[in-house]
Amino acid sequence: METVGAQYLGNGRCRFSVWAPEKQHMTLHVVHPQERKLEMQQDASGYFSATVDDAAPGTRYFFNPDGEGDFPDPTSFSQPEGVHGPSEIVDNSSFPWTDASWKNLPLQEMVLYELHVGTFTPEGTFEAIVPRLRELQETGINTLEIMPVAQFPGSRNWGYDGVFPYAVQHSYGGPKGLKKLVNACHEQGLAVVLDVVYNHLGPEGNYLGKFGPYFTDKYKTPWGAAINYDGAYSDGVRSYFSGNPEYWLRHFHIDGLRLDAIHTIFDQSATSIWELLSHRIAQATKETGRPFYLIAESDLNSPRVVQPAETGGYGFDAQWLDDFHHALYVLLDQRGQQLYEDFGQIAQLIKAYTDGFVHSGEYVKFRKKTFGASSAHLSGDRFIAFTQNHDQVGNRVNGERMSVLVDFERLKLSAAALLLAPYIPMLFMGEEYGEDNPFLYFVSHSDEKLIKAVQQGRKEEFADYRWDGEPPNPQDAQTFERSKLQWQKREKGWHQLLLKWHQHLIRLRKEMPALQCFDKGSVQAEALGQQGFILSRQSTEQGQQLLCLFNLSEQEVKYEWPNPERTFKLVLNSKAAQWMQQKNEAVATPALTPTGNGIHLPPLCMMMFECG
Incomplete structure (x- = not known):
């Protein structure tokens, strides 16, 4: 594979390389110093x-293909003057790493925490995250999943408008800032997963097409031109993108990647981009001695996503499980059915627990066709489950989090439903303490026509949902400021109580063998009344069985023990005084049924029993 970009060789020497197969001439234009x-x-x-x-490092330059003008390096490692400015030489070998003993975490042990660098702290930088790591670790979180940091226009963006896949956003702290964060995470026992976008590039500052056929009209994406993975001259494109994971692994010590919307990556080559990418990662991990994980966001509901690339799969270690979110959310907030018309039955949530995909070949009204395939045979550690993420929050017209959509008791139920599930859990930043600031969609483009197009696009996107009012202006700096976390709320009132609830659930997850078992054969679920369910988790090796009862309704539910001769020890009770805002509403001991063979489960309550 050709090494491209500005490769610093030491002693003031640098090798510049750029792929431009249809150009006749290329000029390197150094502009500084x-x-x-x-x-x-x-x-x-x-x-x-x-x-x-x-x-030397710090030198700034452009490339000029065929005299058509000065453009930044497509493989730029740093854009200190923004997406339209010159690229900068970076010495990728000079950072003083102290994580030589770090070997990454097993994927099965991860508790992921999705965060946006710009809104996680008032400063909005990588280094400002470092002082918060200890508190996240004390909560039980052990893996950061960082939303995209590839250089984007301006200083406010979700990151999915990035235009330099190898350059780290300068306003966040650039390459050095990201390395400092990763190094600090590893020192404190946290892994780092980075969100990357290989299906499109943003509209502003996208100069790749000035150099070569990186894009194609053969396929379409909702956000811009599709990447040319299988057309004429695609060898250079495939090399460019398949080398990106290796770049993050080798130079930034990143522990894994989450790939955005892989269903809009199209490739009909005999050797797929997935196979090529998997091969390069396998080689790099062999040399570094550290595992490196690939997580997919996929709208396919296909088990092939986590099957080996060599056998026709996509080669991912795990994929996001949207169906779990949809099935649970609609039961907690009935207004959610306006967004997810194909969900709302307790049987669907049960299927999400036992199978994974809820839609596995059934007719789906939203899609107007049968959709999906069964994932019942896949181990639970092949899925990342969540009740909130940047999409589910940020793509609401007012960016409302769950904390402002449902009450405190339902927030507790939501957390328990996720953290007791047989999947790898992910929290969205602030979820652990019930952050109630919105997470809105924001940009900071410089092109007036593009700004108007983005504003109009957001209005049209929400038109079909009959929202009240219009979405906030994405370009307005206040839209961004309103989306920042209020970290101090973690220490007060119900926010602190919810934080402790999350902390306790994660601790149970890490201590109880049954909650560490991802084998689908050890998971059973069935309905409990009209809006409740029973989740059974067990570990045959340690002989532990847990019975989790959830009542999502506002009526009391009666439950009869499956075997009255067995003992059922109460392990967790969401209505216990220590978890209640109003202590006088606590239910310390479950009310027995008249025969003594079961209990009456209070409204909006979950209880977990260890079976003896």
Whole structure:
């Protein structure tokens, strides 16, 4: 594979390389610290290169293809002047890492925490996250999942408008800032997963097309031109994107990637991009001695996503389980059925627990076709489950989090339903203490036409849902400011109580063998009344069985023990005084049924029993 970009060789020497197979000439234009222009040499594969003896880190430059103008390096590692400015040489080997003993966490042990760098702290930088790591760790969180940091226009963006997949957002702290964060995470025992986008590039500052056929009209995505993974000249494109995971692994010590919307990555090559990517990662992990995980966001409901790439699968270690969110959310907030018309039955939530995909071949009204395939045979550690994420919150018209949609008791039920599930859990930043600031959609483009297009696009996106009012202006800086966490709320009132509830659930998850078992054969679930369910978790090796009873309704539910001769020890009770805002509403001991063979479960309550 050709190495592209500005590869610093040490002693002031740098090798510049850029892929431009249809261009005849390429000029390297150094603009800082001393301006000069150099003609680059082309090889048979369409790569232009030049080695310069006096180009130290910090040197800024453009490439000029066929005299068409100065453009940033497609493989830029740093854009200190923004997406339209010159690229900057970075010495990727100079950072003083102290994580030599770090070997990554087993995927099965991860408790993920999705965060947006710009809104996680008032400062909105990588380094500002570091002082918060200990509190996250004390909560039980052991893995950060960072929303995309590839350089995007301006300083406010979700990250999915990135246009330089190898450059770290300068306003966040650039490459050095990200390395400091990863190093600090590893020192404190936290892994780092990075969100990346390989299905499109953003509209502003997207100069890749100036160099080569990176994009194609053969396929479409909802956000822009599709990436050319299988057309003419696609070898260079495939090399460019398949090398990106290795870049994050080797130079930033990242522990895994979450790939955005893989269903809009199209490739009909004999050797798929997934196989190529898997091969390069396997080689890199063999050399580094650390596992590296790939997590997919997929709208396919297909088990092939987590099957080996060599056998026709996609090669991912795990994938997001949207169906779990939809099935649970609609039962906790009935207004949610306006958004998820195909959900709302308790049987669907039960299927989410036992099978994974709720839609596994049934007709789905939203899609107007049969959809999905069964995932019942897949182990639970092949899925990332959640009750909130950036999409589910941020794609509401007013960015409402669950904390403002449902009451405190339902928030507790939501947390328990997730953290007692046989899946790898993920929390969205602030969820652990019930953050009630919104998470809105925000941008900071410089093109007026593009700004108006984004504003109009958001209005049209929400038109079909009959929302009250219009979405906040994404370009307005206040939209971004309103989305920042209020970290101090963790220490007060019901926020602190909810934080302790999450902390306790995560501790149980880590201590109880039955909650660490991902084998679908050890998971059973059935309905309890009209809006309740029974979840059974067990570990045959340790002989532990847990019975989790959930009442999502506002009426008391009667439950008869499956075997009255067995003992049932109460382990967790969401209505116990220590978890109640109003202590006088606590239910310390479950009320027995008249025969003594069961209990009456209070409204909006969950209880967990260990079976003896």
